[in-house]
Amino acid sequence: MKIKSGFVLRQVGEQYAVVPVGVQTVDFRCVITLNETGGFLWQQLQEETTPEAVAQALLAEYEVSPETAAADVATFVERLRENRLLDE
Amino acid sequence: MNLCIAGLPVRIESADKAWFAGRFADYIREDDRPPVMEMTVRVLETVCPPAGETVQQVKSVTLLRLADGRLCRFGRDREGRVPFALYYTPDYACVELHLWAERRHPVFTLRDWEYMYTGMAFQNRLTVLGGGVLHSSSLAWRGHGVAFSANSGTGKSTHVGLWKQHLGDEVTVINDDKPAIRFEGDMPVLYGTPWSGKTALNQNVHVPLRTIVFIERGETNHLRRLDTMDSYCRLSEQLIRSYYDSELGVKVLDFTDKLLAAVPVYALTCNISREAVETAVRGLFPGEECVLL
Numbered sequence: 001m002k003i004k005s006g007f008v009l010r011q012v013g014e015q016y017a018v019v020p021v022g023v024q025t026v027d028f029r030c031v032i033t034l035n036e037t038g039g040f041l042w043q044q045l046q047e048e049t050t051p052e053a054v055a056q057a058l059l060a061e062y063e064v065s066p067e068t069a070a071a072d073v074a075t076f077v078e079r080l081r082e083n084r085l086l087d088e
Numbered sequence: 089m090n091l092c093i094a095g096l097p098v099r100i101e102s103a104d105k106a107w108f109a110g111r112f113a114d115y116i117r118e119d120d121r122p123p124v125m126e127m128t129v130r131v132l133e134t135v136c137p138p139a140g141e142t143v144q145q146v147k148s149v150t151l152l153r154l155a156d157g158r159l160c161r162f163g164r165d166r167e168g169r170v171p172f173a174l175y176y177t178p179d180y181a182c183v184e185l186h187l188w189a190e191r192r193h194p195v196f197t198l199r200d201w202e203y204m205y206t207g208m209a210f211q212n213r214l215t216v217l218g219g220g221v222l223h224s225s226s227l228a229w230r231g232h233g234v235a236f237s238a239n240s241g242t243g244k245s246t247h248v249g250l251w252k253q254h255l256g257d258e259v260t261v262i263n264d265d266k267p268a269i270r271f272e273g274d275m276p277v278l279y280g281t282p283w284s285g286k287t288a289l290n291q292n293v294h295v296p297l298r299t300i301v302f303i304e305r306g307e308t309n310h311l312r313r314l315d316t317m318d319s320y321c322r323l324s325e326q327l328i329r330s331y332y333d334s335e336l337g338v339k340v341l342d343f344t345d346k347l348l349a350a351v352p353v354y355a356l357t358c359n360i361s362r363e364a365v366e367t368a369v370r371g372l373f374p375g376e377e378c379v380l381l
Contacts, residue, residue: 006334010341012348013316019324021337023146031321 001088002048003080009034009042018042037062041076045086051077092117094214094268094279095294099123100206103131103187104199111203112282114292125213127183129202135170135188137162144332151332158182161332174205180213207266207283211328215336219270220343222300223326226267226278227251228260232373233278233295235267236356237326238303245287246360247303247368254365254380264289266328269297269347276350299352299372306357309364311371319353320344 006024010017016039018032034042040061044054054077055069064072080086089108091098093115102108109116138160140152152160154175162173171191175184185205187198196204211221224237225244229251236244245264252259262278265285269276276297284290302314302322314322323344329337354372358364366380 008338008341010320010345012320015317017317017320017324019337019341021329021341022334023144023331025329025337026146026331029325031324033317033321 001045001050001077001086003042003045004085004087007032007085009039009046011039015039016042037072038076041073045077045080090117090119090123091115091282092119092292093210093281094219094270095277096125096214096217097121097123098210099126101126101128102206103129103202107199108202111288114280114290115282124217125181125183125210127185127206127209129185129187129206131187131189131198133189135162135173135186137170137173138175146331149332172201172205174209176209176212179216180209181216183209183213185209203283207281208330210281210283211266212330212333212336214268214270215330215339215343217270218339218343219268220340220347221266221268221281221328222323223266223328224300225264226262228262228278228293228295229255229258229369229373230376231295232299233262233297234372235269235278235297235300236303237300237322239325242303243305243358243360244303245289247356247358247364250360250362250365251369254362255369255378256381258378260291260293261289262291262293262295269343271346271350274350276347297351299354300347301354301356301368301372304355304357305359307359308357309359309361309367310357311367312355312357314353314355316348318355319348323347323353 006022007018008021016034020028044057051073055073058069089100140154143153144151149163158175158177160175162170165171171188173186222235224235225248226235227248236247238244262280263284264287266283268279268281277294278297279294280291327340329340356368
Protein backbone atom coordinates (compact mmCIF):
# COMPACT_ATOMS: atom_id res chain seq x y z
CA MET A 1 0.00 0.00 0.00
CA LYS A 2 1.00 3.62 -0.49
CA ILE A 3 -0.47 7.10 -0.46
CA LYS A 4 -2.00 8.10 -3.77
CA SER A 5 0.07 10.48 -5.88
CA GLY A 6 -0.93 14.13 -6.03
CA PHE A 7 -0.77 14.88 -2.30
CA VAL A 8 2.10 16.96 -1.00
CA LEU A 9 3.26 16.91 2.63
CA ARG A 10 4.54 20.26 3.92
CA GLN A 11 5.87 21.19 7.33
CA VAL A 12 4.02 24.19 8.77
CA GLY A 13 5.55 25.30 12.04
CA GLU A 14 5.67 22.20 14.23
CA GLN A 15 2.81 20.53 12.40
CA TYR A 16 2.28 19.13 8.93
CA ALA A 17 -0.19 19.90 6.18
CA VAL A 18 -1.12 17.67 3.27
CA VAL A 19 -2.26 19.59 0.21
CA PRO A 20 -3.69 18.15 -3.01
CA VAL A 21 -2.08 19.27 -6.29
CA GLY A 22 -2.95 18.75 -9.93
CA VAL A 23 -5.89 16.50 -10.70
CA GLN A 24 -6.46 15.68 -7.03
CA THR A 25 -7.54 19.31 -6.57
CA VAL A 26 -10.69 18.61 -8.60
CA ASP A 27 -12.35 16.44 -5.94
CA PHE A 28 -10.27 17.19 -2.88
CA ARG A 29 -10.27 20.87 -1.97
CA CYS A 30 -9.35 20.83 1.70
CA VAL A 31 -6.03 20.60 3.52
CA ILE A 32 -5.29 17.72 5.92
CA THR A 33 -3.48 18.75 9.09
CA LEU A 34 -1.25 16.27 10.92
CA ASN A 35 0.75 16.33 14.12
CA GLU A 36 4.40 15.28 14.16
CA THR A 37 3.59 11.55 14.40
CA GLY A 38 0.99 11.82 11.65
CA GLY A 39 3.57 13.51 9.47
CA PHE A 40 6.02 10.69 10.18
CA LEU A 41 3.45 8.01 9.27
CA TRP A 42 2.50 9.88 6.09
CA GLN A 43 6.17 10.00 5.06
CA GLN A 44 6.48 6.23 5.55
CA LEU A 45 3.41 5.62 3.41
CA GLN A 46 4.62 7.72 0.50
CA GLU A 47 6.52 4.65 -0.73
CA GLU A 48 5.04 1.16 -1.22
CA THR A 49 5.00 -0.48 2.21
CA THR A 50 2.99 -2.59 4.69
CA PRO A 51 1.37 -1.72 8.03
CA GLU A 52 3.91 -3.98 9.72
CA ALA A 53 6.85 -2.12 8.17
CA VAL A 54 5.36 1.24 9.13
CA ALA A 55 4.84 0.02 12.71
CA GLN A 56 8.51 -1.08 12.80
CA ALA A 57 9.60 2.36 11.59
CA LEU A 58 7.43 3.97 14.27
CA LEU A 59 9.03 1.75 16.93
CA ALA A 60 12.49 2.76 15.74
CA GLU A 61 11.64 6.48 15.90
CA TYR A 62 9.46 6.78 19.01
CA GLU A 63 9.42 5.18 22.44
CA VAL A 64 6.18 3.24 22.21
CA SER A 65 5.26 -0.39 22.77
CA PRO A 66 4.87 -2.72 19.75
CA GLU A 67 1.14 -2.99 20.57
CA THR A 68 0.67 0.78 20.62
CA ALA A 69 2.63 1.21 17.38
CA ALA A 70 0.58 -1.45 15.59
CA ALA A 71 -2.70 0.02 16.87
CA ASP A 72 -1.73 3.60 15.91
CA VAL A 73 -0.68 2.54 12.42
CA ALA A 74 -3.90 0.55 11.97
CA THR A 75 -5.99 3.57 13.00
CA PHE A 76 -4.04 5.90 10.70
CA VAL A 77 -4.28 3.52 7.74
CA GLU A 78 -8.01 3.09 8.31
CA ARG A 79 -8.53 6.86 8.27
CA LEU A 80 -6.60 7.09 4.99
CA ARG A 81 -8.65 4.23 3.56
CA GLU A 82 -11.95 5.88 4.59
CA ASN A 83 -10.91 9.04 2.77
CA ARG A 84 -9.73 7.12 -0.32
CA LEU A 85 -6.18 8.32 0.02
CA LEU A 86 -4.52 4.91 -0.38
CA ASP A 87 -3.51 2.86 -3.40
CA GLU A 88 -3.77 -0.80 -2.36
CA MET B 89 -1.48 44.27 -27.94
CA ASN B 90 1.71 44.86 -26.00
CA LEU B 91 0.80 44.92 -22.33
CA CYS B 92 2.44 45.34 -18.96
CA ILE B 93 0.65 43.13 -16.46
CA ALA B 94 1.94 42.80 -12.90
CA GLY B 95 5.08 44.51 -14.14
CA LEU B 96 5.65 41.83 -16.78
CA PRO B 97 5.76 42.50 -20.51
CA VAL B 98 3.05 40.37 -22.11
CA ARG B 99 1.76 40.20 -25.67
CA ILE B 100 -1.83 39.17 -26.42
CA GLU B 101 -3.38 38.83 -29.87
CA SER B 102 -7.02 38.63 -28.89
CA ALA B 103 -9.95 37.59 -31.06
CA ASP B 104 -12.37 40.22 -29.76
CA LYS B 105 -9.93 43.06 -30.37
CA ALA B 106 -12.27 45.98 -29.70
CA TRP B 107 -13.45 44.69 -26.34
CA PHE B 108 -9.96 43.67 -25.17
CA ALA B 109 -8.55 47.04 -26.25
CA GLY B 110 -11.08 48.70 -23.94
CA ARG B 111 -10.83 46.33 -21.00
CA PHE B 112 -7.02 46.17 -21.14
CA ALA B 113 -6.45 49.86 -22.00
CA ASP B 114 -4.85 50.63 -18.63
CA TYR B 115 -2.23 47.94 -19.26
CA ILE B 116 -1.07 48.85 -22.77
CA ARG B 117 2.65 49.54 -22.92
CA GLU B 118 4.77 51.47 -25.39
CA ASP B 119 8.17 50.07 -24.44
CA ASP B 120 9.97 47.48 -26.55
CA ARG B 121 10.83 44.94 -23.87
CA PRO B 122 10.58 41.38 -25.18
CA PRO B 123 7.46 39.71 -23.78
CA VAL B 124 7.79 37.02 -21.12
CA MET B 125 4.54 35.59 -22.40
CA GLU B 126 2.76 35.58 -25.75
CA MET B 127 -0.87 34.58 -26.16
CA THR B 128 -2.83 34.25 -29.38
CA VAL B 129 -6.56 33.63 -29.54
CA ARG B 130 -8.35 32.30 -32.61
CA VAL B 131 -12.07 31.76 -33.10
CA LEU B 132 -12.63 28.87 -35.50
CA GLU B 133 -15.60 27.22 -37.22
CA THR B 134 -14.37 23.87 -35.92
CA VAL B 135 -11.79 23.09 -33.26
CA CYS B 136 -9.94 19.87 -34.01
CA PRO B 137 -7.84 18.23 -31.29
CA PRO B 138 -4.32 17.42 -32.46
CA ALA B 139 -2.58 14.06 -32.39
CA GLY B 140 -0.56 13.49 -29.27
CA GLU B 141 0.15 11.28 -26.30
CA THR B 142 -2.56 11.43 -23.64
CA VAL B 143 -1.08 12.66 -20.37
CA GLN B 144 -4.23 13.01 -18.33
CA GLN B 145 -8.00 12.94 -18.52
CA VAL B 146 -9.83 15.18 -16.05
CA LYS B 147 -13.59 14.74 -16.47
CA SER B 148 -14.34 16.12 -19.97
CA VAL B 149 -10.89 17.66 -20.45
CA THR B 150 -7.99 15.83 -22.10
CA LEU B 151 -4.35 16.83 -21.76
CA LEU B 152 -2.02 15.78 -24.59
CA ARG B 153 1.74 16.00 -25.08
CA LEU B 154 2.52 16.93 -28.69
CA ALA B 155 5.49 15.89 -30.80
CA ASP B 156 6.86 19.45 -30.80
CA GLY B 157 7.09 19.45 -26.97
CA ARG B 158 4.02 21.58 -26.40
CA LEU B 159 0.99 20.49 -24.41
CA CYS B 160 -2.60 20.73 -25.55
CA ARG B 161 -5.64 20.76 -23.32
CA PHE B 162 -9.05 20.47 -24.89
CA GLY B 163 -12.59 19.84 -23.72
CA ARG B 164 -15.52 17.96 -25.23
CA ASP B 165 -19.18 18.79 -24.77
CA ARG B 166 -21.96 16.19 -24.43
CA GLU B 167 -22.25 15.90 -28.20
CA GLY B 168 -18.54 15.18 -28.51
CA ARG B 169 -17.69 18.57 -30.02
CA VAL B 170 -14.57 20.45 -28.96
CA PRO B 171 -15.42 23.94 -27.63
CA PHE B 172 -11.83 24.91 -26.91
CA ALA B 173 -8.23 23.78 -27.27
CA LEU B 174 -5.37 25.43 -25.44
CA TYR B 175 -1.86 24.85 -26.80
CA TYR B 176 1.05 25.85 -24.59
CA THR B 177 4.72 25.37 -23.94
CA PRO B 178 5.41 23.63 -20.59
CA ASP B 179 6.51 26.97 -19.11
CA TYR B 180 3.34 28.73 -20.39
CA ALA B 181 5.48 31.35 -22.16
CA CYS B 182 3.76 30.72 -25.47
CA VAL B 183 0.01 30.04 -25.47
CA GLU B 184 -2.44 29.60 -28.30
CA LEU B 185 -6.16 29.38 -27.62
CA HIS B 186 -8.63 28.01 -30.14
CA LEU B 187 -12.30 28.74 -29.45
CA TRP B 188 -15.24 27.21 -31.28
CA ALA B 189 -17.28 30.04 -32.81
CA GLU B 190 -20.63 28.30 -32.25
CA ARG B 191 -20.14 27.51 -28.59
CA ARG B 192 -23.35 28.23 -26.67
CA HIS B 193 -23.54 28.45 -22.89
CA PRO B 194 -26.35 29.62 -20.61
CA VAL B 195 -24.09 32.08 -18.80
CA PHE B 196 -20.87 32.75 -20.66
CA THR B 197 -20.32 34.33 -24.07
CA LEU B 198 -17.40 33.60 -26.39
CA ARG B 199 -15.82 36.82 -25.14
CA ASP B 200 -16.15 35.60 -21.53
CA TRP B 201 -14.37 32.38 -22.41
CA GLU B 202 -11.59 34.29 -24.12
CA TYR B 203 -11.24 36.53 -21.07
CA MET B 204 -11.26 33.62 -18.61
CA TYR B 205 -8.88 31.31 -20.50
CA THR B 206 -6.33 34.07 -21.08
CA GLY B 207 -6.56 34.94 -17.40
CA MET B 208 -5.94 31.33 -16.38
CA ALA B 209 -2.98 31.08 -18.74
CA PHE B 210 -1.50 34.25 -17.25
CA GLN B 211 -1.92 32.83 -13.73
CA ASN B 212 0.04 29.76 -14.80
CA ARG B 213 2.84 31.81 -16.33
CA LEU B 214 2.99 34.03 -13.26
CA THR B 215 3.31 30.95 -11.04
CA VAL B 216 6.20 29.63 -13.16
CA LEU B 217 7.88 33.02 -12.68
CA GLY B 218 7.56 32.76 -8.90
CA GLY B 219 4.39 34.80 -8.34
CA GLY B 220 0.84 33.86 -7.51
CA VAL B 221 -2.79 34.85 -7.73
CA LEU B 222 -4.90 35.10 -4.56
CA HIS B 223 -8.66 34.85 -4.89
CA SER B 224 -9.44 38.13 -3.13
CA SER B 225 -10.77 41.63 -3.45
CA SER B 226 -7.81 43.87 -2.85
CA LEU B 227 -7.17 47.53 -2.21
CA ALA B 228 -4.49 50.08 -1.53
CA TRP B 229 -4.90 52.54 1.32
CA ARG B 230 -2.16 55.09 2.01
CA GLY B 231 0.31 52.86 0.21
CA HIS B 232 -0.65 49.73 2.13
CA GLY B 233 -1.88 46.76 0.12
CA VAL B 234 -4.62 44.67 1.73
CA ALA B 235 -6.14 41.53 0.20
CA PHE B 236 -9.56 40.44 1.50
CA SER B 237 -10.06 36.78 0.71
CA ALA B 238 -12.88 34.26 1.21
CA ASN B 239 -14.99 31.82 -0.72
CA SER B 240 -17.12 33.34 -3.47
CA GLY B 241 -20.30 34.93 -2.18
CA THR B 242 -19.00 35.74 1.31
CA GLY B 243 -18.81 39.50 0.78
CA LYS B 244 -15.22 40.38 -0.19
CA SER B 245 -16.25 42.98 -2.75
CA THR B 246 -18.95 44.34 -0.46
CA HIS B 247 -16.40 44.91 2.29
CA VAL B 248 -13.93 46.57 -0.08
CA GLY B 249 -16.81 48.76 -1.29
CA LEU B 250 -17.33 49.84 2.33
CA TRP B 251 -13.69 50.92 2.58
CA LYS B 252 -14.17 53.03 -0.53
CA GLN B 253 -17.37 54.49 0.91
CA HIS B 254 -15.97 55.34 4.32
CA LEU B 255 -12.32 56.13 3.55
CA GLY B 256 -12.97 57.84 0.23
CA ASP B 257 -10.29 58.71 -2.30
CA GLU B 258 -7.49 57.32 -0.15
CA VAL B 259 -8.71 53.88 -1.18
CA THR B 260 -7.89 52.39 -4.58
CA VAL B 261 -9.46 49.08 -5.57
CA ILE B 262 -6.54 47.19 -7.08
CA ASN B 263 -8.41 44.12 -8.27
CA ASP B 264 -11.85 42.94 -7.23
CA ASP B 265 -11.25 39.21 -7.63
CA LYS B 266 -7.80 37.96 -8.59
CA PRO B 267 -4.88 40.29 -7.92
CA ALA B 268 -1.36 39.15 -8.73
CA ILE B 269 1.34 38.98 -6.10
CA ARG B 270 5.06 39.02 -6.88
CA PHE B 271 8.02 39.21 -4.57
CA GLU B 272 10.65 41.94 -4.66
CA GLY B 273 13.27 40.29 -2.49
CA ASP B 274 11.36 39.24 0.62
CA MET B 275 8.59 41.81 0.13
CA PRO B 276 5.35 40.72 -1.53
CA VAL B 277 3.91 43.28 -3.93
CA LEU B 278 0.23 43.39 -4.83
CA TYR B 279 -0.56 44.15 -8.47
CA GLY B 280 -3.72 44.97 -10.35
CA THR B 281 -4.40 42.83 -13.41
CA PRO B 282 -7.14 43.13 -16.05
CA TRP B 283 -8.69 39.85 -14.90
CA SER B 284 -10.97 40.87 -12.06
CA GLY B 285 -13.92 38.48 -12.26
CA LYS B 286 -17.45 39.73 -12.77
CA THR B 287 -16.57 43.41 -12.50
CA ALA B 288 -14.07 45.63 -14.30
CA LEU B 289 -12.77 46.89 -10.97
CA ASN B 290 -9.01 46.79 -11.44
CA GLN B 291 -6.17 49.24 -11.89
CA ASN B 292 -2.68 48.93 -13.23
CA VAL B 293 -1.03 49.87 -9.93
CA HIS B 294 1.09 48.06 -7.38
CA VAL B 295 1.75 48.48 -3.67
CA PRO B 296 3.50 46.43 -0.99
CA LEU B 297 1.15 43.77 0.36
CA ARG B 298 0.91 44.45 4.10
CA THR B 299 -1.67 41.91 5.16
CA ILE B 300 -4.18 39.29 4.09
CA VAL B 301 -7.59 39.24 5.74
CA PHE B 302 -10.09 36.40 5.51
CA ILE B 303 -13.64 37.69 5.63
CA GLU B 304 -16.31 35.87 7.63
CA ARG B 305 -19.91 36.98 7.92
CA GLY B 306 -21.11 37.82 11.43
CA GLU B 307 -23.56 39.84 13.48
CA THR B 308 -20.82 41.90 15.08
CA ASN B 309 -17.35 43.01 14.02
CA HIS B 310 -14.17 41.41 15.25
CA LEU B 311 -10.61 41.12 13.92
CA ARG B 312 -8.24 38.37 15.05
CA ARG B 313 -4.78 37.25 14.00
CA LEU B 314 -4.71 33.70 12.68
CA ASP B 315 -2.16 31.13 13.77
CA THR B 316 0.27 29.66 11.27
CA MET B 317 -1.67 26.50 10.43
CA ASP B 318 -5.02 28.27 10.12
CA SER B 319 -3.38 30.85 7.83
CA TYR B 320 -1.79 28.10 5.76
CA CYS B 321 -5.02 26.15 5.32
CA ARG B 322 -7.01 29.21 4.29
CA LEU B 323 -4.33 30.44 1.91
CA SER B 324 -4.06 27.00 0.32
CA GLU B 325 -7.75 27.10 -0.47
CA GLN B 326 -7.67 30.56 -2.06
CA LEU B 327 -4.30 30.64 -3.86
CA ILE B 328 -5.15 29.43 -7.33
CA ARG B 329 -3.74 26.04 -8.37
CA SER B 330 -4.09 24.42 -11.76
CA TYR B 331 -5.98 21.11 -12.04
CA TYR B 332 -3.71 20.01 -14.84
CA ASP B 333 -0.18 20.62 -13.62
CA SER B 334 1.10 19.08 -10.37
CA GLU B 335 4.51 20.74 -10.65
CA LEU B 336 2.81 24.10 -10.84
CA GLY B 337 0.79 23.10 -7.77
CA VAL B 338 4.00 22.52 -5.83
CA LYS B 339 5.24 25.94 -6.93
CA VAL B 340 2.06 27.46 -5.50
CA LEU B 341 2.84 25.73 -2.19
CA ASP B 342 6.37 27.19 -2.25
CA PHE B 343 4.76 30.58 -2.87
CA THR B 344 2.36 29.99 0.05
CA ASP B 345 5.29 29.33 2.41
CA LYS B 346 6.98 32.54 1.29
CA LEU B 347 3.81 34.59 1.65
CA LEU B 348 3.12 33.20 5.10
CA ALA B 349 6.60 34.21 6.24
CA ALA B 350 6.16 37.73 4.87
CA VAL B 351 2.73 39.00 5.93
CA PRO B 352 0.38 38.60 8.89
CA VAL B 353 -2.92 36.90 8.19
CA TYR B 354 -6.15 37.85 9.94
CA ALA B 355 -9.80 36.83 10.05
CA LEU B 356 -12.36 39.60 10.08
CA THR B 357 -15.81 38.63 11.27
CA CYS B 358 -18.00 41.46 10.05
CA ASN B 359 -21.37 42.78 9.03
CA ILE B 360 -22.06 45.40 6.37
CA SER B 361 -21.45 48.61 8.25
CA ARG B 362 -19.15 51.55 8.83
CA GLU B 363 -18.09 49.84 12.07
CA ALA B 364 -16.80 46.86 10.05
CA VAL B 365 -14.33 49.15 8.26
CA GLU B 366 -13.39 50.86 11.50
CA THR B 367 -12.70 47.52 13.20
CA ALA B 368 -10.52 46.43 10.29
CA VAL B 369 -8.56 49.61 9.70
CA ARG B 370 -7.86 50.29 13.39
CA GLY B 371 -6.86 46.66 13.99
CA LEU B 372 -4.68 46.33 10.91
CA PHE B 373 -3.04 49.76 11.06
CA PRO B 374 -3.08 50.90 14.70
CA GLY B 375 -0.47 53.58 14.03
CA GLU B 376 -2.51 55.36 11.36
CA GLU B 377 -4.78 58.24 12.32
CA CYS B 378 -7.88 58.36 10.16
CA VAL B 379 -11.41 59.72 10.16
CA LEU B 380 -14.09 57.59 8.56
CA LEU B 381 -16.75 59.30 6.44
